[in-house]
Amino acid sequence: MVEPIIQLDHISKKYDQQYAVNELTLSIEKGEIFGLLGPNGAGKSTSILMMLGLSEPTSGRVQVCGMDSTTNPLAVKKRVGYLPDDLGFYEQMTGYENLLFTASLNAIPRPIAEERARDLLTKVGLKESGDKKAGKYSRGMRQRLGLADVLMKNPEVIILDEPTLGIDPEGVRELLALIKRLNQEEGITVLLSSHQLHQVQQICDRVGIFVQGKLLAEGNVEGLAKQLFFEDSFVIYAKANPVDNKLNEQLQDLAGVNRVVETDEHLEIYAETDISSAVARTVVEAGSDLFYIRKKNYGLDEIYHRYFEGGDEGGKASSA
Numbered sequence: 001m002v003e004p005i006i007q008l009d010h011i012s013k014k015y016d017q018q019y020a021v022n023e024l025t026l027s028i029e030k031g032e033i034f035g036l037l038g039p040n041g042a043g044k045s046t047s048i049l050m051m052l053g054l055s056e057p058t059s060g061r062v063q064v065c066g067m068d069s070t071t072n073p074l075a076v077k078k079r080v081g082y083l084p085d086d087l088g089f090y091e092q093m094t095g096y097e098n099l100l101f102t103a104s105l106n107a108i109p110r111p112i113a114e115e116r117a118r119d120l121l122t123k124v125g126l127k128e129s130g131d132k133k134a135g136k137y138s139r140g141m142r143q144r145l146g147l148a149d150v151l152m153k154n155p156e157v158i159i160l161d162e163p164t165l166g167i168d169p170e171g172v173r174e175l176l177a178l179i180k181r182l183n184q185e186e187g188i189t190v191l192l193s194s195h196q197l198h199q200v201q202q203i204c205d206r207v208g209i210f211v212q213g214k215l216l217a218e219g220n221v222e223g224l225a226k227q228l229f230f231e232d233s234f235v236i237y238a239k240a241n242p243v244d245n246k247l248n249e250q251l252q253d254l255a256g257v258n259r260v261v262e263t264d265e266h267l268e269i270y271a272e273t274d275i276s277s278a279v280a281r282t283v284v285e286a287g288s289d290l291f292y293i294r295k296k297n298y299g300l301d302e303i304y305h306r307y308f309e310g311g312d313e314g315g316k317a318s319s320a
């Protein structure tokens with residue numbers, strides 16, 4: 001089995017009488033991109049601070065790169081790059097100079113630092129702007145400089161708190177592609193927190209849904225959809241003509257079908273398994289024309305909606 005690179009074992013953080021994080025257990029494996037997903041105040045930042053050893057858990061154990069973050073924060077800091085949501089730079093210094101400054105704080109010898117800084121500026125798409133003052137960078141450029149900054153010390157893990165906040169759609173696309181590339185080419189493990197569903201879905205291997213200090217579910221998008229929509233895991237849209245009661249009944253009788261709904265547009269077949277080929281066969285054998293057949297894919301939006309915003313049955317979050 002692959003060793004987890006981040007291991008949270010029943011960690012809690014209590015402020016006054018309130019739990020910001022409540023019994024969080026989570027393993028993230030080397031090379032994964034994991035998305036911590038949840039609304040404001042869910043406890044994402046608090047969890048991140050505990051992983052970094054910047055905040056002490058009230059109870060539980062945090063290990064990163066095999067080291068205890070609470071008792072050994074400096075060793076963890078050497079191996080983990082952290083990009084907070086409001087990273088500050090020296091505005092009067094250029095992007096390149098800012099990177100060199102970070103290198104000096106990390107005791108990286110000057111010639112190595114110079115080469116790495118230029119190389120990273122190219123990697124994050126700031127080659128042309130590296131000698132511009134950081135104060136003149138756009139929000140998107142600052143985030144890319146932030147990424148270069150956390151990469152200066154060659155970390156094994158990077159933790160990004162809301163990395164795409166305040167960036168325009170094109171900037172978001174570029175930043176996410178960059179994160180994915182770093183993950184694939186350099187094997188860096190990435191943990192990112194976000195409440196931007198589409199973005200998380202685009203690049204994360206797995207996501208954890210976090211609300212009121214608790215991790216309610218984790219898995220890949222497909223797995224989460226299965227957990228949540230188990231009785232209607234598969235929805236098949238089929239446009240057929242003609243559709244009569246007999247065809248409706250035949251479809252309803254297929255094994256695994258829960259119900260068939262006829263809309264103005266098409267037939268919607270709700271099922272426990274993927275029965276698209278059986279649906280196609282049934283339509284054709286009934287003598288009807290089949291114009292299209294397609295499967296609905298649940299997205300994080302729908303998953304999120306079920307958890308946080310009521311959804312069916314008042315949502316899982318409120319009943320958890």
Ligand SMILES: Nc1ncnc2c1ncn2[C@@H]1O[C@H](COP(=O)(O)OP(=O)(O)OP(=O)(O)O)[C@@H](O)[C@H]1O
Nearest residue numbers: 015019020021038039040041042043044045046047
């Ligand atoms: N230093 C603190 N003292 C008291 N309460 C705190 C402190 N830090 C966080 N909290 C509380 O803990 C809860 C979780 O906050 P946290 O910042 O971890 O959430 P988050 O998921 O990162 O939210 P956001 O997306 O808004 O950053 C909130 O209710 C917050 O008010």
